[in-house]
Amino acid sequence: MSASAAPSSQNRQSVYRCGPVRLVIDFDESEFADCLNPLLSQYDAPWDTAANTIHVLVQHSDCPADFSEVSGSYLTLQRLRVDLIDQRLVAIGPLGSRMDFDLNLGRARILVPTCSDRAGQIEEVEQQFVLLLARAWAQSGWTPLHAGSLVPPGQHRCILLCAPSGSGKTTLTSALLRRGWKTLGDDKTLLRMQNGTTCARALAHRFHLHPEAARWFPEARNLSDWPRYSRWTDKRVVQIEAIWPGRLLVESIPGGLVQVERSSEEFPLTVVPLNTTETFNVLLRQIVVPGEASHARPLVNCAAQTASRLRGARVRVGHNAFLRPQFAEELEKALLSLLA
Amino acid sequence: MQAESVGRWLLRPDAVSTVLEDGAVILDLRTKFFFSVNISGWAIVQMFEAGATRSEVLAASANWGAGNDDHPAINAFIDQLLAEQLLEPASGTAAARSDVAVTAWTPPLLSKHKEPLQRIMVSAFDPGLPLAE
Numbered sequence: 001m002s003a004s005a006a007p008s009s010q011n012r013q014s015v016y017r018c019g020p021v022r023l024v025i026d027f028d029e030s031e032f033a034d035c036l037n038p039l040l041s042q043y044d045a046p047w048d049t050a051a052n053t054i055h056v057l058v059q060h061s062d063c064p065a066d067f068s069e070v071s072g073s074y075l076t077l078q079r080l081r082v083d084l085i086d087q088r089l090v091a092i093g094p095l096g097s098r099m100d101f102d103l104n105l106g107r108a109r110i111l112v113p114t115c116s117d118r119a120g121q122i123e124e125v126e127q128q129f130v131l132l133l134a135r136a137w138a139q140s141g142w143t144p145l146h147a148g149s150l151v152p153p154g155q156h157r158c159i160l161l162c163a164p165s166g167s168g169k170t171t172l173t174s175a176l177l178r179r180g181w182k183t184l185g186d187d188k189t190l191l192r193m194q195n196g197t198t199c200a201r202a203l204a205h206r207f208h209l210h211p212e213a214a215r216w217f218p219e220a221r222n223l224s225d226w227p228r229y230s231r232w233t234d235k236r237v238v239q240i241e242a243i244w245p246g247r248l249l250v251e252s253i254p255g256g257l258v259q260v261e262r263s264s265e266e267f268p269l270t271v272v273p274l275n276t277t278e279t280f281n282v283l284l285r286q287i288v289v290p291g292e293a294s295h296a297r298p299l300v301n302c303a304a305q306t307a308s309r310l311r312g313a314r315v316r317v318g319h320n321a322f323l324r325p326q327f328a329e330e331l332e333k334a335l336l337s338l339l340a
Numbered sequence: 341m342q343a344e345s346v347g348r349w350l351l352r353p354d355a356v357s358t359v360l361e362d363g364a365v366i367l368d369l370r371t372k373f374f375f376s377v378n379i380s381g382w383a384i385v386q387m388f389e390a391g392a393t394r395s396e397v398l399a400a401s402a403n404w405g406a407g408n409d410d411h412p413a414i415n416a417f418i419d420q421l422l423a424e425q426l427l428e429p430a431s432g433t434a435a436a437r438s439d440v441a442v443t444a445w446t447p448p449l450l451s452k453h454k455e456p457l458q459r460i461m462v463s464a465f466d467p468g469l470p471l472a473e
Binding site (some may be wrong): 055144163165188277281285 | 353356358359360361365367369370374376453455457458459460461462463464465466467468472
């Protein structure tokens with residue numbers, strides 16, 4: 001964890017540096033501070049520019065919020081419905097937590113009722129924070145992108161890796177880190193247009209690796225010893241520096257995009273070029289676009305301007321591809337061709 | 341749609357457009373579908389961003405190089421925008437945009453992408469549903 005991301009607790013107040021946003025959180029239950037620490041301390045990539053500060057108050061409430069009070073017109077998430085009301089984001093979860101985030105004042109209040117499903121409730125509150133951060137990053141001019149990245153040795157441009165969770169972004173990234181490639185991270189990136197170029201910045205330098213990856217990467221043995229990412233997956237939160245030192249970057253310029261697909265076929269690697277519209281399509285599907293046009297427009301513009309500068313390809317990775325000795329070399333060639 | 345020929349239409353405010361490649365894309369935030377338009381189509385959409393009538397679009401298209409034989413394609417393009425509910429009636433009678441230019445006229449095209457963006461997302465950072473591991 002970088003010094004800027006280190007939480008400091010004092011009278012149940014915690015401060016986190018999450019990329020270009022600084023969170024100052026007051027808890028009225030210290031248990032919540034402990035439970036949310038793994039989520040909020042994951043944004044550990046160093047960030048030296050000035051931060052936009054958001055103040056958050058997390059309080060216990062006597063009764064759950066009424067889930068039907070919001071329609072989800074701004075966003076509908078698996079665990080939250082979100083509306084935009086008078087420049088306030090109002091988010092309510094089915095377990096009754098409620099966030100009011102005043103976008104003008106940069107202040108949020110999260111009310112958490114008593115609930116028998118404590119684990120579910122913590123996850124609901126985590127999603128409230130992810131929502132708050134995603135909007136705060138966008139307000140700071142950054143587009144949150146659910147994508148990994150790879151930078152070839154000796155180059156400064158990166159290839160964005162786009163795919164839903166569980167498609168193999170992290171495994172593919174790991175396969176090239178061990179060959180000297182570098183990365184901004186495995187699934188959390190911020191994009192911003194600067195002087196006609198897209199800049200990509202790292203947010204989190206921890207990977208979410210499945211213990212199965214140790215079969216392919218012997219140096220990543222003992223993956224099961226790392227902490228579990230969530231109760232829904234067997235993936236582990238891994239400090240990548242401990243396995244492949246010197247591979248982490250904080251900033252890069254995207255030059256290529258790969259849509260990663262897993263295949264049950266034995267043929268290890270298939271590469272299909274994408275045109276600009278297809279590349280945009282892939283990129284936009286890795287960005288959460290809210291229902292409010294004034295919030296959606298900068299994100300869509302960033303995706304379009306970025307896509308127009310990328311060479312894209314769909315890369316299908318076959319079953320057990322990582323066990324084949326030639327696979328990494330073929331993959332490397334395919335990715336390098338996107339930056340040629 | 342002929343009854344609408346004298347009406348003034350506006351691109352719906354929750355339809356977000358952006359320039360891409362040889363034209364633009366329009367994302368309908370209500371349905372989550374998005375559409376590609378070519379350069380001529382983008383010029384017409386820009387007119388509707390400010391508000392325009394069908395006859396104003398036909399007149400502007402003539403200035404951009406369209407001939408009378410292009411009228412069916414232009415009308416079909418506007419009909420498609422209406423059918424997809426990307427346009428709504430405009431109030432007021434503001435003058436149509438006159439600063440839109442088309443360097444090489446081709447009949448306007450609107451193509452709807454098959455798959456809409458996700459309506460229910462995993463989180464505010466991760467739009468996709470995770471695959472089974």
